[in-house]
Amino acid sequence: MVRLIGILVGLFFTGWLLVTFAVGAYSAATEPALPTVEHEFHKHPKALHLASDGPFGKFDIEQLQRGYKVYKEVCSACHSLRHVAFRDLQQLGYSEAQVKAEAAAWQVPGVDPVTGEANTRPGVATDYFPKPFANDIAARAANNNAIPPDLSLMTKARHDGAAYVYSLLTGYQEQPAELLKQFPDAKTPDGLHYNPYFANLNLAMAPPLSDGQVTFDDGSPNNLDAMAKDVSAFLVWTAEPTLAKRHQTGWPVVIFLIILTGLAYLAYRNVWRNVKH
Structure with a gap:
């Protein structure tokens, strides 16, 4: 008896949730949303x-x-x-010497080699901004x-x-x-x-x-x-940063795949030309 009552209570709450969900979904679909700024x-x-x-x-x-x-x-x-990284600036047309000078103009976090305390130091090309x-x-x-x-x-x-x-x-x-x-x-x-x-x-x-x-x-x-x-x-x-290089590489690959697909199709026609279906 207790098990039956538990099942009925569970079914009641499940049905109530389904009805609530259906009413909410209908309201959301039919009622216009309030304007917001x-x-x-x-x-x-x-x-x-x-x-x-x-x-x-x-x-x-x-x-x-x-x-x-x-x-x-x-x-x-x-x-x-x-x-x-500062060294990435070479992709913008700066020379190695210019990149080093640019990095040195920035202060980056460092560690004092004598005391081990945190400090700042001029940047080097391998540092990040x-x-x-x-x-x-x-x-x-x-x-x-x-x-x-x-x-x-x-x-x-x-x-x-x-x-x-x-x-x-x-x-x-x-x-x-x-x-x-x-x-x-x-x-x-x-x-x-x-x-x-x-x-x-x-x-x-x-x-x-x-x-x-x-x-x-x-x-x-x-x-x-x-x-x-x-x-x-x-x-x-x-x-x-590799966008231009990706474009330069991608188009030859696409052209190659198109040609390869055409050759594969011609090979297929040649191999199976005398085979009757």
Whole structure:
């Protein structure tokens, strides 16, 4: 008797759960979702065309060098490149001597060989780009309680990649009056900055770039739009430095496979031509 009662109780709760699930699913399918400020005012990234786009894309070395300079003079104050070593800069057209000099201009964590205590030292080519902050606590203290993300793989980690980075850098603006009229409680909090290309519209990072902030040796344009494109292209390279080589290798392989497939089909026809089905 006890077992029967237990079975009936179990069936009751199972049926109740199924009914609840069915009602919830029906409501979700038939009732319109309530509008949210993110849904109404979040924008998709702007269009961005880089030399590395597409199956035949390759890097614009001069643009990558400009993007690196933007990173070094602006972005490196808050963001790390922990997956990139100084020696990798040779792929951007820098000589070995230039790479060594560039590495030596950075201070990286080290250990005193005499005392064994932690210290800093000039970088060498085999070192990776250092973190701008000693730890997460220091990072939060300097950035309105937000930890700046590492940028090494940013264009791989975010949907739309380089276009997202470019849009974010050029997308800072005042909150639209329509937004505040429709959502009075959605005013950007103090210390945050409105950007419609960011997921929740408000982010701790202040606008990092401004016209004329970085001067390029080749006299290239250094307005906000141009610098945002250059550093976005650079971050495509940091995320996938072998992209151009992969394209160069991939197409011969594809052509070879197509030819091999054709030869295999002709061989098949030749071997089985006298065999009746």
